[in-house]
Amino acid sequence: xxxxxxxxxxxxPMSEDxxxxxxxxxxxxxxxxxxxxxxxxxxxxxxxxxxxxxQKNLDAMFKETGVENVxxxxxxxxxxxxxxxxxxxxxxxxxxxxxxxxxxxxxERLIVRPTSETLFCDLYSNTVQSYRDLPKLYNxxxxxxxxxxxxxxxxxxxxxxxxEGHTVHATAEEAQExxxxxxxxxxxxxxxxxxxxxxxxxKTDKEKFxxxxxxxxxxxxxxDGKALQSGTSHNFGDGFARAFDMTFTDKDNKIKYVxxxxxxxxxxxxxxxxxxxxxxxxxxxxxxxAPVQCMVIPVAQHKEGVLDKANEVYETLKAAGIRVxxxxxxxxxxxxxxxxxxxxxxxxxxxxxxxxxxxxxxVVRRDTREKITVAMDELAARIPEIMEQxxxxxxxxxxxxxxxxxxxxxxxxxxxxxxxxxxxxxxAMWCGDEACELKxxxxxxxxxxxxxxxxxxxxxxxxxxxxPAKTMVYWGKAY
Amino acid sequence: xxxxxxxxxxxxPMSEDxxxxxxxxxxxxxxxxxxxxxxxxxxxxxxxxxxxxxQKNLDAMFKETGVENVxxxxxxxxxxxxxxxxxxxxxxxxxxxxxxxxxxxxxERLIVRPTSETLFCDLYSNTVQSYRDLPKLYNxxxxxxxxxxxxxxxxxxxxxxxxEGHTVHATAEEAQExxxxxxxxxxxxxxxxxxxxxxxxxKTDKEKFxxxxxxxxxxxxxxDGKALQSGTSHNFGDGFARAFDMTFTDKDNKIKYVxxxxxxxxxxxxxxxxxxxxxxxxxxxxxxxAPVQCMVIPVAQHKEGVLDKANEVYETLKAAGIRVxxxxxxxxxxxxxxxxxxxxxxxxxxxxxxxxxxxxxxVVRRDTREKITVAMDELAARIPEIMEQxxxxxxxxxxxxxxxxxxxxxxxxxxxxxxxxxxxxxxAMWCGDEACELKxxxxxxxxxxxxxxxxxxxxxxxxxxxxPAKTMVYWGKAY
Numbered sequence: 001x002x003x004x005x006x007x008x009x010x011x012x013p014m015s016e017d018x019x020x021x022x023x024x025x026x027x028x029x030x031x032x033x034x035x036x037x038x039x040x041x042x043x044x045x046x047x048x049x050x051x052x053x054x055q056k057n058l059d060a061m062f063k064e065t066g067v068e069n070v071x072x073x074x075x076x077x078x079x080x081x082x083x084x085x086x087x088x089x090x091x092x093x094x095x096x097x098x099x100x101x102x103x104x105x106x107x108e109r110l111i112v113r114p115t116s117e118t119l120f121c122d123l124y125s126n127t128v129q130s131y132r133d134l135p136k137l138y139n140x141x142x143x144x145x146x147x148x149x150x151x152x153x154x155x156x157x158x159x160x161x162x163x164e165g166h167t168v169h170a171t172a173e174e175a176q177e178x179x180x181x182x183x184x185x186x187x188x189x190x191x192x193x194x195x196x197x198x199x200x201x202x203k204t205d206k207e208k209f210x211x212x213x214x215x216x217x218x219x220x221x222x223x224d225g226k227a228l229q230s231g232t233s234h235n236f237g238d239g240f241a242r243a244f245d246m247t248f249t250d251k252d253n254k255i256k257y258v259x260x261x262x263x264x265x266x267x268x269x270x271x272x273x274x275x276x277x278x279x280x281x282x283x284x285x286x287x288x289x290a291p292v293q294c295m296v297i298p299v300a301q302h303k304e305g306v307l308d309k310a311n312e313v314y315e316t317l318k319a320a321g322i323r324v325x326x327x328x329x330x331x332x333x334x335x336x337x338x339x340x341x342x343x344x345x346x347x348x349x350x351x352x353x354x355x356x357x358x359x360x361x362x363v364v365r366r367d368t369r370e371k372i373t374v375a376m377d378e379l380a381a382r383i384p385e386i387m388e389q390x391x392x393x394x395x396x397x398x399x400x401x402x403x404x405x406x407x408x409x410x411x412x413x414x415x416x417x418x419x420x421x422x423x424x425x426x427x428a429m430w431c432g433d434e435a436c437e438l439k440x441x442x443x444x445x446x447x448x449x450x451x452x453x454x455x456x457x458x459x460x461x462x463x464x465x466x467x468p469a470k471t472m473v474y475w476g477k478a479y
Numbered sequence: 480x481x482x483x484x485x486x487x488x489x490x491x492p493m494s495e496d497x498x499x500x501x502x503x504x505x506x507x508x509x510x511x512x513x514x515x516x517x518x519x520x521x522x523x524x525x526x527x528x529x530x531x532x533x534q535k536n537l538d539a540m541f542k543e544t545g546v547e548n549v550x551x552x553x554x555x556x557x558x559x560x561x562x563x564x565x566x567x568x569x570x571x572x573x574x575x576x577x578x579x580x581x582x583x584x585x586x587e588r589l590i591v592r593p594t595s596e597t598l599f600c601d602l603y604s605n606t607v608q609s610y611r612d613l614p615k616l617y618n619x620x621x622x623x624x625x626x627x628x629x630x631x632x633x634x635x636x637x638x639x640x641x642x643e644g645h646t647v648h649a650t651a652e653e654a655q656e657x658x659x660x661x662x663x664x665x666x667x668x669x670x671x672x673x674x675x676x677x678x679x680x681x682k683t684d685k686e687k688f689x690x691x692x693x694x695x696x697x698x699x700x701x702x703d704g705k706a707l708q709s710g711t712s713h714n715f716g717d718g719f720a721r722a723f724d725m726t727f728t729d730k731d732n733k734i735k736y737v738x739x740x741x742x743x744x745x746x747x748x749x750x751x752x753x754x755x756x757x758x759x760x761x762x763x764x765x766x767x768x769a770p771v772q773c774m775v776i777p778v779a780q781h782k783e784g785v786l787d788k789a790n791e792v793y794e795t796l797k798a799a800g801i802r803v804x805x806x807x808x809x810x811x812x813x814x815x816x817x818x819x820x821x822x823x824x825x826x827x828x829x830x831x832x833x834x835x836x837x838x839x840x841x842v843v844r845r846d847t848r849e850k851i852t853v854a855m856d857e858l859a860a861r862i863p864e865i866m867e868q869x870x871x872x873x874x875x876x877x878x879x880x881x882x883x884x885x886x887x888x889x890x891x892x893x894x895x896x897x898x899x900x901x902x903x904x905x906x907a908m909w910c911g912d913e914a915c916e917l918k919x920x921x922x923x924x925x926x927x928x929x930x931x932x933x934x935x936x937x938x939x940x941x942x943x944x945x946x947p948a949k950t951m952v953y954w955g956k957a958y
Contacts (some may be wrong), residue, residue: 033605036559037589037597040552042602045617048549070527073519073638074553074591074622075575080515095583097593100576101637102626110516112553112577112591119514123521138524142521143553143621147581158580159552195566 011342013280018224025274028342029283031185039158043267046343047154049291050270051161055141057193057289058163058265061185067165072119074142075110080118084243087117090210094146095133096158112145117211117236117262120166121244125421131170131250135178138167154271155228155479162266168258170250172237175259179235182263183216186231194269195286195395196220196276197402198230199425201450206434209262213237219449221402221472222275225423227449227476230272233263238392271479276398277367283344284366286394287387294383295340296326299333299352309356313349313379320380322387341366346387349367349379365390367397406474410459415475419444425476429469431462440464440475449474490821492759496860504753505632507821508762518630518637522746525822526633528770529749530640534620536768537642537668537744544660546616546644551598553621554589559597563722566596569689570937573625575637591624596690596715596741599645599843600723607737610729614657618644633750634707634958641745647737649729651716654738658714661742662695665710673748674765674874675699675755676881677709678904678953680929686915688741692716698928698953700881701754703903706928707953709751712742750958755877756846762823763845765873766866773862775805778812778831789830791842792858796828799859820845825866828858844869846876850864885953889938894954898923904955908948910941919943919954 010028012020026032031047034040043051059069075098082088091114098110113119124136131315139405141163165182169175187198198218212234220230240246241257250256277284286292294317298310307328314326325345327336333350340348350362361379363372367390374382405424409415418426426446430436437448451471462469484759489507491499505511510526513519522530538548554577561567570593577589580787592598603615620642630636632796644661648654666677677697686696691713699709719725720736754761766772773796777789786807793805804824806815819827829841840858842851846869853861884903888894897905905925916927930950941948 033602035552036556036601037552037554039549039556042552042598043550045547049547051550052548068524068528069531070524071522071530071622071640073516073521074624075516075638077515083883095579095581096577096589097579098575099578100574100588102574102628103572109579110575119521122515123512142548145553149581159554161550223936297794374496 005140008377009448011280012284014223014278020276021157021278021280023153025278025282025342029344031270031283032153037470039148041153041157043161046291047270050273050289051267052284053289054164054193054269059141059188061189062139062165063186065137065181067139070138070140071142072113072116072123072140076116076118078111080122081111083118083121084211084240087211087240088462091115091146094148096147113142114144114146115262115264116140116144116164117166117240119261121240121246121260121404124168124258125244125246128168128246128248130248134248134258135167135169135174137165137167137178139163152271152479154267154274160226160267164262165260165263166209168241168246169260170256170258171241172259173235175235175261179214179216179233179261179263182261183218183231183233186233186263186265187218187363190218190220190230190269190272191395193286193288194273194276195288195391195398196230196272197395197399199229199450199452201452203232203472204434204437204448204473206437206447208217209234211236211239213239217450220272220276221405221425222479223270223278223401225405225477227425227474227478228268228272228275229449229478230269231263231265234261236260236262266398266474277394278344281338282342284394284476285344285346286391289348290344290346290390292325292343292345293387293443294322294324294349295336296324296349296351297333297336297340298326298328299350299355301328303353305349305356306353310351313351313361313376316380317349317383322380322383346390347383349383367394408458409463412463415440415463416444419446419475419477424475425449427456427458427472427474428463429457429459429461430471430473431465432465432470433462433465433467436462436464446475446477447460449476449478451455490759490761491756493621493702500757500759502632502751504757504761504821508823510749510762511632515915516637518627519772520632520636520638522640525770526749529752529764530746532768533672533748534642534771536672537664538620539882540664540668541618541644544616546618549617550621551592551595551602551619551626553592555592555595555597557588557590559601560590562597562600563690563719566690566719570594570625573627575624575626592621593623593625594741594743595619595623595643596645596719597723599741600653600719600725600739603647604723604725606726606814607647607727613727613737613955614646614648614653616644616646618642621852631750631910631958633746633753639746641743643741643743646740647720647725648739649727649735649737651738654714654716654740658693658695658712658740658742661740662697662710662712665712665742665744666697669697669699669709669748669751670874672717672765672767673752673755674677674767674870674876674877675709675751676878678929678931680931682711682929683913683916683927683952685916687714687846687926690715690718692718696929699751699755700853700884700904700955701751701958702757702880703754704884704956706904706953706957707747707751707754708957709748710742710744713740715741756873757823760817761821763873763955764823764825765870766825769825769871770802770825771804771822771824772802772866773804773826773828774815774817774824775803775828775830776812776819777805778829778834779808780807782832784835785830785832792828792830792855795859796862801862803860809905809938825869826860846873887937888942891942894919895923898925898956906935906937906951906953907942908938908940909950909952910944910946911949912941912944912946915941915943925954925956928955928957
């Protein structure tokens with residue numbers, strides 16, 4: 001039994017050390033490994049399959065809005081990156097640079113893309129001539145490189161996977177519409193598939209993307225009360241258009257600059273899944289995003305008929321479109337249960353001689369461990385229902401957790417005390433001055449997460465300086 | 480009308496200049512553009528959508544054989560690449576090398592992956608301990624970089640997209656089985672989806688992959704009679720295993736080296752699609768791989784009821800699962816036809832007032848331009864049948880072309896004359912000596928494409944040196 005217990009014992013309890021718990025879950029669920037290149041991940045099958053499901057569902061949502069996929073080079077000539085001043089200032093410090101190619105020193109150094117605005121500008125400046133060519137709604141799924149000093153699995157790594165959408169439009173209004181539309185797509189995707197409730201809002205100027213006129217964000221609250229920026233959507237106005245001479249002839253025959261957006265969501269969302277839904281036994285995956293939704297586990301499988309029946313159930317569930325596997329290995333049932341739980345597989349179906357005799361199986365929900373006895377011939381109909389219920393419950397639980405960890409503060413003392421003592425978001429009014437953001441960060445380590453679309457007037461004055469308030473802000477410590 | 484004609488007029492006829500025809504088709508079909516980085520492609524929506532369909536179908540075939548997807552870092556530490564001697568010798572000359580990261584010179588230079596054997600070896604050497612951990616069947620979809628001096632769209636570029644599968648096994652037999660299995664998957668995929676017949680065979684030692692014990696290949700014949708290597712599968716034996724110390728404890732409790740394979744297929748296959756099926760009007764895509772299978776084109780759409788009916792047809796076909804679009808732009812029908820033809824969209828449905836009156840539509844096949852009149856209410860049923868027929872016809876036509884451009888040669892004079900005067904494959908016997916391969920290449924510029932699985936004894940002696948022959952070889956000029 002010593003070995004049997006080991007799987008779960010290796011996971012540090014969340015309450016003891018959240019960071020270590022996170023690392024343990026990532027490792028024991030075999031989601032990724034670090035490679036020999038500092039800060040670069042090897043994403044293993046259990047982790048990559050989650051990303052594949054994210055890609056599949058999000059990509060379908062993009063395409064419904066008219067987005068088309070492309071692939072752009074991974075290298076950016078240094079001179080191209082330098083064309084937009086704010087942008088290069090934001091990214092230059094964390095670039096990886098190719099100086100040698102084919103055995104020779106390159107005439108111009110190549111930046112491994114940290115993001116691809118400049119490449120898309122280059123493309124659009126050459127392919128957009130008329131209003132008839134607009135809008136262009138391109139996206140790519142790729143990896144990008146940002147040299148990081150400290151890294152954490154999925155949350156911060158020198159290379160990470162993401163999608164980056166880049167659009168150009170004839171009018172400022174259309175660009176703004178698209179910026180908000182894609183933020184809404186992200187929020188809808190995260191809530192519907194990942195069961196993670198999102199705060200939608202706008203970033204302050206201090207926190208916005210290098211080169212953007214406005215950055216919008218979806219923010220989620222992790223189990224430890226820290227915030228995670230989970231997706232961003234930027235409106236560039238015509239800033240890049242002017243730097244890259246991206247013009248078009250409009251209907252009125254005048255030459256105008258295009259208006260541009262970009263938006264990205266990355267493998268960080270896998271980190272969010274772990275930290276919003278995980279527990280001390282490992283990962284817990286919402287059924288809609290789980291690569292394996294259901295594991296059939298025979299009990300006392302050496303007994304006559306058990307394996308046959310288990311395989312029959314497996315085939316039935318598979319035919320019903322459920323992402324199901326069967327664990328008919330020679331491990332003990334307890335060991336199999338632990339493995340299924342660590343990997344976060346949404347449900348397991350336990351099936352032993354007594355169950356078979358009674359014409360039933362026991363379905364166990366990963367999130368609540370609730371055991372549901374289901375008649376064998378109702379499994380294919382009941383399991384999708386149980387998964388729907390589980391998906392909804394997981395969202396509601398995450399929402400409740402966020403609500404319980406969201407506080408309002410009116411005075412600065414209240415604000416500081418809440419940040420110091422109660423993990424979670426603090427909502428407070430802000431004057432709009434960057435000086436207050438800086439002071440708050442220095443005093444509390446909390447940063448402005450966003451100015452939410454859903455505003456409440458908590459008081460008339462800034463929580464920090466007491467000057468007239470402009471907006472309510474979500475503040476918090478963040479990943 | 481001058482402008483109307485321009486689309487097709489810009490395509491150089493194939494018979495006049497095949498290379499220019501190819502470039503024109505790539506450009507006019509808007510498949511890709513060159514970026515400002517030498518030899519790197521921007522793959523545009525029309526091109527990338529083909530790749531997405533290749534990915535989707537091939538990936539499903541991989542998964543059916545038990546393969547799991549992962550993602551490995553794009554960087555390889557120089558010391559890791561150098562561990563296997565033949566491998567580094569093969570790839571070092573064409574590497575792109577990162578020397579700077581985060582503003583500092585790196586302690587160890589990083590190679591942008593030209594292929595990822597070494598990274599997978601690193602992973603497997605750390606994760607495989609027991610025979611229970613075997614086999615590992617991993618694959619990744621990614622881009623790789625090989626610094627090329629001369630480049631051609633899709634066929635040879637400094638960065639290209641591909642998949643690379645890397646497996647390790649307990650026995651040499653199992654590795655050999657997997658090597659052949661994946662070659663068969665490639666051939667089946669190319670024949671079934673791309674409608675391109677393949678010659679399956681083994682590469683000579685001269686042509687095999689750097690570090691492999693044996694390389695297997697599928698070879699296709701392009702319209703101009705040149706060969707294109709379209710996918711390769713390698714058996715590494717235990718060569719890398721010894722270099723990377725990839726061992727496991729077998730059932731007999733002995734420590735053994737694993738046996739390894741890798742296999743890859745790239746965006747070159749898009750080049751093959753163009754050069755096998757294209758014609759002087761542009762691309763011709765087989766229905767199973769075409770991103771858009773059918774374009775509904777209203778004729779005289781200003782007339783009452785035409786657009787409504789066209790939209791109705793579009794909705795019906797869409798509901799039937801056909802990848803359909805409608806071109807209801809204000810361009811003339813002729814212009815729309817040209818665009819649809821250039822892009823290679825398999826079918827178009829023409830629909831004018833007279834058709835509507837007669838309760839029918841005209842379906843035009845892209846490959847033969849055959850016009851098929853179909854009753855309106857039979858469109859959804861007939862179009863899939865027409866596409867099946869077209870798919871089969873395209874394969875048969877490509878096969879016939881290959882057969883007509885495959886010659887046998889017994890004497891060296893015959894061989895040289897055939898290579899010089901008749902485009903296509905030449906089959907001839909070979910002694911197995913590299914000297915003959917080199918001489919043939921020097922005399923004719925043809926290379927050995929493969930030693931096919933399907934052998935015929937054309938004579939007893941080598942076509943080049945007259946010594947006893949070991950095997951029949953397909954020879955040809957190649958991309």
